[in-house]
Amino acid sequence: MNSIKVGLCGLGTVGSGVVHLLYHHQEKIMHDTGSAIEIKGVLVSDLSKVRAGVPDGIKLTDQREDILGDDSIDLIVEVMGGVEDAYQLIKGALQKGKHVVTANKDLMAVHGAELLAIANENMCDLRYEASVAGGIPIIRSLTDGLASDKIHKVVGILNGTTNYILTKMVDEGRSFEDVLKEAQELGFAEADPTSDVDGLDAARKVVLLATLAFSMPVELEDVSVKGIRNLSSRDIDYAEQLGYTLKLVGIAARDQERVELSVQPTFIANNHPLASVKNEYNAVYVYGDAVGETMFFGPGAGQLPTATAVVSDVMDVVKNIRLGVTGQSSFLPQYEKRLKPSDEVVSKYYVRLEAKDQTGTFLEITNVFAQNEVSFDKILQLPLVSNEKAEIVMVTHRASEHQLERILNGLEQLDVVEGVSSYYRIEGEGA
Amino acid sequence: MNSIKVGLCGLGTVGSGVVHLLYHHQEKIMHDTGSAIEIKGVLVSDLSKVRAGVPDGIKLTDQREDILGDDSIDLIVEVMGGVEDAYQLIKGALQKGKHVVTANKDLMAVHGAELLAIANENMCDLRYEASVAGGIPIIRSLTDGLASDKIHKVVGILNGTTNYILTKMVDEGRSFEDVLKEAQELGFAEADPTSDVDGLDAARKVVLLATLAFSMPVELEDVSVKGIRNLSSRDIDYAEQLGYTLKLVGIAARDQERVELSVQPTFIANNHPLASVKNEYNAVYVYGDAVGETMFFGPGAGQLPTATAVVSDVMDVVKNIRLGVTGQSSFLPQYEKRLKPSDEVVSKYYVRLEAKDQTGTFLEITNVFAQNEVSFDKILQLPLVSNEKAEIVMVTHRASEHQLERILNGLEQLDVVEGVSSYYRIEGEGA
Numbered sequence: 001m002n003s004i005k006v007g008l009c010g011l012g013t014v015g016s017g018v019v020h021l022l023y024h025h026q027e028k029i030m031h032d033t034g035s036a037i038e039i040k041g042v043l044v045s046d047l048s049k050v051r052a053g054v055p056d057g058i059k060l061t062d063q064r065e066d067i068l069g070d071d072s073i074d075l076i077v078e079v080m081g082g083v084e085d086a087y088q089l090i091k092g093a094l095q096k097g098k099h100v101v102t103a104n105k106d107l108m109a110v111h112g113a114e115l116l117a118i119a120n121e122n123m124c125d126l127r128y129e130a131s132v133a134g135g136i137p138i139i140r141s142l143t144d145g146l147a148s149d150k151i152h153k154v155v156g157i158l159n160g161t162t163n164y165i166l167t168k169m170v171d172e173g174r175s176f177e178d179v180l181k182e183a184q185e186l187g188f189a190e191a192d193p194t195s196d197v198d199g200l201d202a203a204r205k206v207v208l209l210a211t212l213a214f215s216m217p218v219e220l221e222d223v224s225v226k227g228i229r230n231l232s233s234r235d236i237d238y239a240e241q242l243g244y245t246l247k248l249v250g251i252a253a254r255d256q257e258r259v260e261l262s263v264q265p266t267f268i269a270n271n272h273p274l275a276s277v278k279n280e281y282n283a284v285y286v287y288g289d290a291v292g293e294t295m296f297f298g299p300g301a302g303q304l305p306t307a308t309a310v311v312s313d314v315m316d317v318v319k320n321i322r323l324g325v326t327g328q329s330s331f332l333p334q335y336e337k338r339l340k341p342s343d344e345v346v347s348k349y350y351v352r353l354e355a356k357d358q359t360g361t362f363l364e365i366t367n368v369f370a371q372n373e374v375s376f377d378k379i380l381q382l383p384l385v386s387n388e389k390a391e392i393v394m395v396t397h398r399a400s401e402h403q404l405e406r407i408l409n410g411l412e413q414l415d416v417v418e419g420v421s422s423y424y425r426i427e428g429e430g431a
Numbered sequence: 432m433n434s435i436k437v438g439l440c441g442l443g444t445v446g447s448g449v450v451h452l453l454y455h456h457q458e459k460i461m462h463d464t465g466s467a468i469e470i471k472g473v474l475v476s477d478l479s480k481v482r483a484g485v486p487d488g489i490k491l492t493d494q495r496e497d498i499l500g501d502d503s504i505d506l507i508v509e510v511m512g513g514v515e516d517a518y519q520l521i522k523g524a525l526q527k528g529k530h531v532v533t534a535n536k537d538l539m540a541v542h543g544a545e546l547l548a549i550a551n552e553n554m555c556d557l558r559y560e561a562s563v564a565g566g567i568p569i570i571r572s573l574t575d576g577l578a579s580d581k582i583h584k585v586v587g588i589l590n591g592t593t594n595y596i597l598t599k600m601v602d603e604g605r606s607f608e609d610v611l612k613e614a615q616e617l618g619f620a621e622a623d624p625t626s627d628v629d630g631l632d633a634a635r636k637v638v639l640l641a642t643l644a645f646s647m648p649v650e651l652e653d654v655s656v657k658g659i660r661n662l663s664s665r666d667i668d669y670a671e672q673l674g675y676t677l678k679l680v681g682i683a684a685r686d687q688e689r690v691e692l693s694v695q696p697t698f699i700a701n702n703h704p705l706a707s708v709k710n711e712y713n714a715v716y717v718y719g720d721a722v723g724e725t726m727f728f729g730p731g732a733g734q735l736p737t738a739t740a741v742v743s744d745v746m747d748v749v750k751n752i753r754l755g756v757t758g759q760s761s762f763l764p765q766y767e768k769r770l771k772p773s774d775e776v777v778s779k780y781y782v783r784l785e786a787k788d789q790t791g792t793f794l795e796i797t798n799v800f801a802q803n804e805v806s807f808d809k810i811l812q813l814p815l816v817s818n819e820k821a822e823i824v825m826v827t828h829r830a831s832e833h834q835l836e837r838i839l840n841g842l843e844q845l846d847v848v849e850g851v852s853s854y855y856r857i858e859g860e861g862a
Contacts (some may be wrong), residue, residue, distance in 0.1 A: 020721075029579060135721075145568020218728055295726070
């Protein structure tokens, strides 16, 4: 039996997981691919580090050329992370006719379109299942399983760290800072949690999902992003009272061939399956014209889940190499990018404000909504203990982003309104 | 551009859906496969029936030979249902070198292994994604997305009719007969609901899932099957009190290369994602050694969801035809069948019984469990209004099927026990 030779670039958490799977599931992998897979060399940044669990006979190097220049290596697995170095490495590999499997969402969100084009020119496969939602096979579900359908919306819980934090805030009433600290101690959150809690990590995955689902080359700057740093426990409590759960979701939606992209804390209706996705789990909810609604749920990160996605990609590429059909992927976008203007991005909204607790307040507030032609689904008014103020919470029917903006401005200008405290988009229930 | 020619066998609900998708998503299908797909002929049972929505120029025939004997037809789509006729048709098609896509679970559960072998001998593809869980791409998730992993357990809500009935019984407190009648009026349930409500339909899907997940040729007779006809509203109420939801689930589990297969009404822990799968939706929960837990959720039936799966399969086969790589599937089982003896099939159980409301009853009952080395997780005892009787409900820790049987016999022999009313397996929480 021939063997396919792999150059593994990166031997951190995921890299070690890839080594583990290639050895421990060897028999199954050989049966399914008809080929042995051999790790020919491993690129590491620090040769002096002790490597537990790396089988004997695997050559470690800190020189990129040892991997790129080795003509016997058919396939590069890039799990070292970072953007610039990984970009140069993958570009170089593809140009030399080596296939690439990567778990690098940061890279693919920025340079994906270019690298996929280079892969196609060189008849190479470039696969990146692990870069979105870890162990969930969502990329191939979009490109294969739902290939015959037209997807019009994808809503995802795409970041495990923030979902863990929000779950603890909602279920245990704890504060953001408190849970973040715990998540850092447990290793779920980075020492610098910016990319997670500010929504950037999820935004990268929105770019990758939208590009595939709509076959359109969208970019990171097209995603409107809001993180979870400034959530108030009052909103979490009101969400519960009103039948919603607060989640950080990424949304990619298409309507008349124009797309909208966002990441934002969102009120999800409790009877929607996304509302019950807890802790560090991820889920991607897909709306198709023909299939209706499907959801893909699983671990969004972690050593072995991510390695499973990487090695499944490797197995696909190995099959393609054996069959002589590499470089035939339908991952390249077919349509030009067309974004939806924000006055056409519509949603239901939750709005919370503080107002003077006096006659006429309610009339003035509802007037602002009526002037902008937005009606209510639900209203709660509660007296606040101090200062003769009241807190008013409203759930609107569908409104555009422009309408909402005009309403928020109008409310702020009222004498009876002390200030708009917060507003959130609502997903997962009928219009 | 070359076109691939399809013979469509069956023009009922799903067949019309296939025609609809092939025409309405034509542009996307051509882009992704690089090929036009043309319906060359359609086999129907009754030529005199009026066919709305069938484009002009498509030749209808009631003669199988018009399809099988047409050498220009590359691929047969079998959506006519039934076992014997479909078996002959598919076998004949494969022997003539025609590829086959089918939605026929009844057929595949019985003749799948044989037909897959014939397909391989003739270098043909035989695909059947639509036969399990309709629009959910679960088969290719097992064969591709999770290919690098070893699956040890699959738990699925695999029948939409029974899940609809159970959802209404649980959420609305209605009776089985009442909801079944409504489901029949809505078209969710057949006039003869036997195959759904007695668990046979789900059992066929368990066979197909287990064969793929464990690469082992299991058969319908290996599945222990119990339906939902005799559920008591008392058990539904106790489930709610104890934090469970009653669902009909299929289970396929592997342990030391031996498998257990069952379909039965089961108490699912409410914090498990399967508990919130409602109405006619299906879901398949997959436990992998490396990936951990993933779930695939979506419509288990319906015209367009099922047609989506069929046409996605057709697109896969068309790509394989164009690339010259048909007949390379890894769908054929690799291992011999090994079943787990029932004294090693272990689970937590819920047991409900009626007993005399007198001193010592409790001691005698708990003694029976202790003698069989099974301990309790929870116990409820409630007086019954009539006759000085009490109802006792127990949730056990893990016990084998043999242990449970001995316990049930032991309980029935006690003077203080009037009878065991019901018992159910529990899934979805720690041991």
